[in-house]
Amino acid sequence: MRIAIDGKEIEAKKGQSVLDAALEAGIFIPHLCSRPDLEVKGGCRLCSVEIEGMAGAVPSCMTKAEEGMKITVNGQEAEKIRKTAMELILATHPADCTGCPKYGKCELQSMYQYMGVSAERWRKKSRSVANDDSNPLVSHLFTRCVRCGRCIRACQDLRGVKVLDYIKTDVGIRAGIPDEKSLKEAGCRFCGACIEVCPTGSIMDALNIMKPERSYSENIVLCKSTCPAHIDIPRYIRYIKEGDFERAIAVIREKVPFPATLGSVCTIPARTNVKEKNWAIQFLFAS
Numbered sequence: 426m427r428i429a430i431d432g433k434e435i436e437a438k439k440g441q442s443v444l445d446a447a448l449e450a451g452i453f454i455p456h457l458c459s460r461p462d463l464e465v466k467g468g469c470r471l472c473s474v475e476i477e478g479m480a481g482a483v484p485s486c487m488t489k490a491e492e493g494m495k496i497t498v499n500g501q502e503a504e505k506i507r508k509t510a511m512e513l514i515l516a517t518h519p520a521d522c523t524g525c526p527k528y529g530k531c532e533l534q535s536m537y538q539y540m541g542v543s544a545e546r547w548r549k550k551s552r553s554v555a556n557d558d559s560n561p562l563v564s565h566l567f568t569r570c571v572r573c574g575r576c577i578r579a580c581q582d583l584r585g586v587k588v589l590d591y592i593k594t595d596v597g598i599r600a601g602i603p604d605e606k607s608l609k610e611a612g613c614r615f616c617g618a619c620i621e622v623c624p625t626g627s628i629m630d631a632l633n634i635m636k637p638e639r640s641y642s643e644n645i646v647l648c649k650s651t652c653p654a655h656i657d658i659p660r661y662i663r664y665i666k667e668g669d670f671e672r673a674i675a676v677i678r679e680k681v682p683f684p685a686t687l688g689s690v691c692t693i694p695a696r697t698n699v700k701e702k703n704w705a706i707q708f709l710f711a712s
Contacts, residue, residue, distance in 0.1 A: 444456060468574060
């Protein structure tokens, strides 16, 4: 279907949101809570646009593209809503960015600079919430949380773990773990998805496992990226689980012609099931 954004005609897929259609066509609309692979909520209102025939501004992430739509990104009403929404976010966010580990690569920082917005019109409201450093792997810096819900959606919908949720505290609603449980008690798998999707550095990798120079897949699938031969370990374990041992062997031999040798000398710890890994090595020895 054809839609027009700021006078430019583009193609949109059936069922696609206005935001996704615009981004796919190279037209930028400010957004924060929306991210690929996560269910949209439209809470931040930063992606608001004006659509001919509709009253006021609407969130483009929640609005499905329809044939013949005429959309204005920088209309007066849309800009007012977007700027007000950003100012309210910044009003409760720490003012000093230089001490933040995500300084220079923070999505919130990039977005408010792009929009030309600051929190000067609003009185700063500090949210003095203590950091949660009780877990050795993940640190929660609650003062940086903008309540976009990305981490919760990644944990619940994308990963299906359902550890993180919105919880009510004395200083308002924030992302956290219900019933005051620790990550381990709640069943966290330490997959790193919440860290990866957080736009502000509110959820940080305490051990710096997520290296900025590595891609997302390399950071998340450490058993592959840190393997000296870069074997696709998740794939061969899936084949083992399915009982397809010949394919499991083939995956390893794609990279390593003498797998028993690597299995004997490799000392790099991988985030895999140890029993399955040892069994696979023994099976390869026997073959």
